[in-house]
Amino acid sequence: MSCIVVLAEHRQENLRDITFEMLTLAQALARQMNLKVQVLYLGKNNEANAETLANYADEVIVVEDALLANFNSEIYRKVIVSTLAEHKPSLLLLGHTAFGTDLAPGLAYDLNLPLITDCIEITYEDNRIVATRPLYSGKLNARVYLKQPTGVLTIRAGTFKPTDTKLAGIVKKKPLPAELKTGYASNFIGYEEAPTTGIDITKADIIVAVGRGIKEAKNMPIVEELAKTLGGELACTRPVIDAGWLPKDRQVGSSGKTVKPKLYIALGISGAFQHISGMKQSQTIVAVNKDPNAPIFNVAHYGIVGDLLKIVPLLKEKIKEIKGI
C-alpha cells in the first residue's frame, strides 16, 4: 500500500486527456497521503508515451506487447491484475470513459476492491477517501466514502485540469508474462466511425440545438426554421438521435461532436454532463427550458424559463424583423 496508480488511457497510442487530468488529482492526493504516483501504461512499444508520462509521475510501469496495442478489457484486466499483484495500490484511478467503465468493474472484482464511479472530486478527510459524484443527471451530488483504505475510482473526464506539475519519474518496463499471451475469449476487430451525411456542425458559427423537450417529430420544423432564419446549423442531444429525428453527425456531446460556435441555442435540453462536455466552450450560450432548475442554466449565459414551442416561433419572427427578411 504505497502508491496511487493511474491507468493511462490511449486510443491508437495517442494518450488521452483524461490521463493527465487524473494525474492532477493523483498528485494532489499523493501529497496529502504521502504516497507515490505510479502510472500504468499498457500498449505496444512506445518510448515517447512512457517518457511523457514519466514527467508527471514518480514511476511509470510499462507493459509492452503487440497484444496490448488496442484496448481490450478482457486482456487488459488480466494483465493489470497480474501487474498489480506484487504491489497492491492504495487507490487505482481510471477514467469514467468508454475505456474505464468497460474495465473498472472487472478489475475491482478481481482485486477484491470497492469501486466508486463517475467521481468529480476526491478528498482525503480524517484518514478516509471521500468521493463526490453526481446523481440524477447532475441535479444532486452524493458524498460517498470508502469504508477501507483502498479502492478503485473512475474519474469524470474534463473535471480536473491536465497536470502541469513535473515529477521526473522513472520508467520501468515489464514484459508480458508468457501465460498471459493466449487464452482469451474476445478479440478486437477494429474501430469504426459513425456514418456522416456531409454536414460538419463543428464548423458552424451558429448552432440551434434541440433536445427531448421538442417532444414529437412533428414539432421539428419549429427549430429547423429557427436555424434557417439564423443561418445556423441544427444540432441535438442524444435522445433526438435515438428517436431517429436527426442523423448521428448532428449529435453534440461526449459520444458525438464537440462544438465551439459563436452562438449556441439550447432548446429543451436538460444539460446532462455528456451533452455539456460537447458545447460548454461556445462563446455565447442561450437556453430555453421550462424547468428553472435544469442544469443547462448553469452553463448558459442567458436563460429563458418557458415553453420552447411558444417561444421559438416568436423568436424566429423577431429575427426576421431585424434581418429584414
Next chain:
Amino acid sequence: MNILVCLKRVPDTAEAVVIPDSTGKDIVKDRLTFSINEADNYALEEALLLKERFGGTVTLLTVGPKPAEEVLRMGMAKGADTALRLWDEKFIGGDYFTTAKVLATACQTLPYDLILTGCMATDDGYACVGLTIGAILGIPSAIYVSKIEIFDRRAKIYRELEGGFYEVKELGLPALFAVQTGINTPRYPSILGIKRAAAKEIKVLDAKELNLTEADFQTKTELERLFIPIVESKAEFLQGEPAEVATQMAKIFKEKGVL
C-alpha cells in the same frame, strides 16, 4: 437462446424538482412519476428482437420493492415470458455491489446464453452494476453496446466510444452486455399484451430464497449524504411574456453580432 434482462424502475427526474429527503440519503419522491430506466428499455427491446430471430425465452429481473413490478409487467406486456422480483428489507442501504450480487445470484439459478442490462441507471448513474454482474458470474462482458450480431456461440458487438467512434470486437457466449440507448427502436406494448401481462404471476425471491447471507450485504462503500450542488455561475434570466423575452433575446443576438 435464453436471455435475461435486468430492468430498474427509476423516477422521472429530467423535468422534476429533485431534493434530498430528511435522511439525506434518498430524494423526496412523493410527487415523482416512475418509469423503466431508459437504457433498460433498449435492453428489453434487444432481447425481444433476438428472441424473435433465434427463439428461446426472455426472463426479466428487478431488484426492488413491490412497485418495481410495474416495469416487469410492462416488459411482459411487450413479450417477455417470465419475470422475477428480488427483494428483502436487507437490501436497503446496499451499494452497486450488493445489487449486482443479488442479480447475479438470481441469474445463476436460471439458464441463460445472454444477459442484457442498461449501461447506466438515470438515478444513481453508477454505470457499473451490469459489468459487476458479469464479473461475479465470470462471463465476458461489455458496456455501451450499440449493436449486437450473434452467430454460432459468438457475438460481434459495437461498443460506443467517445467522439462518435465504435470499438468492434467479438466474444464468446454466454456474455453480458450493458446496452447503450439508440441500439434499436423500443416498441410499445399492445392492449392485449398489457391484459395478458396483468394476469401473469411474478415470482418474488428474498435473501433466504437466494441463499444470501449477512456477509453478502456488507458494503465497502457508504453513502454519506446527498446535496444540491453549489453552482458557480447561473444564466442571466430574461423575464416577461413569451413575446417580450423573444424580443430581448433577438436584441442580444444583434449585440453579439451574430445577426
